[in-house]
Amino acid sequence: MINTQNILSKCDHTLLSQAATWEQIKKICDEGMQYKTASVCIPPSYVKQAKEYVGANLAICTVIGFPNGYNTTEVKVFETKDAIAKGADEIDMVINIGMLRQGLDEQVCDEIKQIKAACGDKILKVIIETCLLTEEEKIRMCKIVTKAGADYIKTSTGFSTAGATREDVKLMRENVGENVKVKAAGGISGLQDAQDFIDLGADRLGTSRVVKAVQGIEGKGY
Secondary structure, eight states: OOOOHHHHHHHEEEEOOTOOOHHHHHHHHHHHHHHHOSSSEGGGGGGHHHHHGGGGGGGEEEEETTTOOOOOOOOOOOOHHHHHTTTTTTEEEOHHHHHHHOOOOOHHHHHHHHHHHTTTTTTEEEEOOGGGGGGHHHHHHHHHHHHHHHSSSOOOOOSOOOOOOOHHHHHHHHSSSSTTTEEESSOSSSHHHHHHHTTOOOOOOESSSSHHHHHHHHHOOO
């Protein structure tokens, strides 16, 4: 059974388009507050303005090393500190995928640890871009994220070849440590899709479509 408010409370209401304007960001902030989403996930350049706009009424999430993940660790740490100084409550970082594929797991882990340290008490979600990884690499990332002390492992940026799959969420849920939560993002098409991911163990959803789906239902007077 679909519990709409429970789904909304797990959504990072997202707008990460390169062409996003302040008016569009303001609109999703208004929607996030109206529908009581977990956060809005927005580009770093809008964090300060958005936090000043929403105050304590809504968590602001932003992205680091986005969408490719191949920035240097020093740049990612700076981005993180800058975002938090401007009011970000949550950080979604992209791993260095090439580093993982070379088997440099300790370096991948160390980078996450450094960014987690820069986050302080703020939430850190680690985007592993599942569509570019083998199953073995996904399982390794579950272990790395757990070891590094991040709060969440996240499937996707939504900017690569595919988004979240049910199989990946199930695999992540089975392989991360008990202190690590799972975020599914990319391609979540509506309320039933969202509920399916939650049933499989996703604690958060990165999507713009759930709020639109709820608005559609309201518009039809259901």
